[in-house]
Amino acid sequence: MTKDQRPLILVTNDDGITAPGIRTLIKVMNQIGDVVVVAPDSPQSGKGHAITLDAILECNPVNIDDGDQIEYSCSGTPADCVKIAVNEILNRKPDLCVSGVNHGSNSSINVVYSGTMSAAVEAGIEGIPAIGFSLLDYSWKANFEILENHIKKIVLQVLEKGLPDGIVLNVNFPKTTEVKGIKICRQARANWVEEFDKRANPQGKEYYWLTGKFVNLDKGEDTDEHALAQDYISIVPVKFDLTAHHFIQNLNSWF
C-alpha cells in the first residue's frame, strides 16, 4: 500500500450480511479505507473453521444500505467467504480483514468454535492482517454504536504497525456503557459443560438439542475472561500454528 492509497479492507462475519454487528463494522471501515464486504447469506454461528467441499458456492452482489462499500452475499461459511473474496472478487490482496462484530462472546475457548474468528484466521493463513471483533451481548438489538471509536482505534493501530506473520487479533467487548480500557490477554482455560435437551418427536423418536453452560476455572488475572469481567476490552493475539512446542522434547523420548 502506498501512502496516497486508501487501504483495501475486506469485511466479513458469521451472523450473516444483514446483522447489525457487521453493519456497524462496515460503517467504521468506510471512514478508513475502501471496503469490500463478502459475508454469509445466513447465520453461521458455531461453524468453526468449516469449509464447503461437498456443495457449490454462490456469491452475488447485493446492496443493503447506503454506504460506500461494495458487497457480496455468499452461500458458504465465514472461511469460504474469505477464500472466495481473496481469490475471485478482489483485484489485489487486501491490507486488512475484519470480521464481526459478532453478536456474542468469542473469548476463551469459544475461539475454536467461532465462525467470526475462523474468518480472521483464514485471512491470517493467507498472509492478511486480520482482526475478529465480538460483543458480549447476544441481542440482535445490542448497542454497537458505542464500540465505533474503539474499533477505529484498534484498526488504525493494526494498519500502522502491521501484525507478525501467523498472528491475528481476537477482540472482545464487554457489555457495558463504561469501558475501562484495553487489556492484552491470554485465552482463559475454560470450557462448556454440555446439557443436552433430550426430546421426542411426534412419532416418539428421540432427538437432542445441544445446550451448555460456560465454566471458567481459570483464576488468572491475565486472561480475557478476567479483563471482560472488569469491563475492559480484551485483545488476545491468536496463532494458527497449533504446535505445543514445549512438549516436543518430552514426546521425543517416547518412541
Place this chain on the structure above:
Amino acid sequence: MTKDQRPLILVTNDDGITAPGIRTLIKVMNQIGDVVVVAPDSPQSGKGHAITLDAILECNPVNIDDGDQIEYSCSGTPADCVKIAVNEILNRKPDLCVSGVNHGSNSSINVVYSGTMSAAVEAGIEGIPAIGFSLLDYSWKANFEILENHIKKIVLQVLEKGLPDGIVLNVNFPKTTEVKGIKICRQARANWVEEFDKRANPQGKEYYWLTGKFVNLDKGEDTDEHALAQDYISIVPVKFDLTAHHFIQNLNSWF
C-alpha cells in the same frame, strides 16, 4: 482407571461411521480396551470445529460389523459426536478418545480445517487424552491394515504415560508400505492456494466449486511435511490455547 480395569475408549472420525479408516481403528482398539463408537452418519470432511446449534441431533445404536464395540451413528459433526458421547452415552469419562483413521492428510495447516482433529481437540477440551490419526491416501480402498501395529504402539504409550492438560496428538501416516519410523514434529507453515472452479448452471447462473493446491514454503526439517515426505510417521503435539504468548508484551505497548 484401576489396574484391573480395561480402558474405556471413545472412537470417532469425520469420514462417517462406515468408512474403512474407522473400521481399522475400531479393530485395533478392541484389542486394547472397551470400545464405544460415536461417529457421524455421513461424511464431515472439512467441517473444522463446527458444532450444531441451529438443528436437532439424532444418535442411534447401530451394528455395522462383528467386533466387540458398541456403536452409535450420529447426525452431527465430529465435535458434536464427542460432546454427545461424553454427556449422553458414556457412563464415565473415557480414558482415551481416538479419531480417524482419516482418509487423507491432516498435516500442517490442514489441522484447522479437519473434522478428525477437531474431534480430538474437543475431547482434549473436555480433559480426555486424545489422538487424531490420518493416512496420506484419499482412496476409500487405502491400505489401513499396515497401520495397525503403529496405531497400537502409539495408543499404548499414550495410555501408559498420559498427555499433559491442553495437548492432543496429531498423527499422520505416509502413503508407503515401508515406514521408516516415527518423528515428533512441528506443524509446517503451509497453506492452500485456492483455485475456484467457476461454472454456470443450466439457467446461466454462476456458481463455484472450491478446489485448491497445497503449497508448503516451509523448508524446516523439523516439520510434519518433511517427515512425511521422507516416509516417517509424523506426530505433532497440538494445543488449543491459541494465544501467541510471545507477542503479548509487544502488543501491550500499542494501547
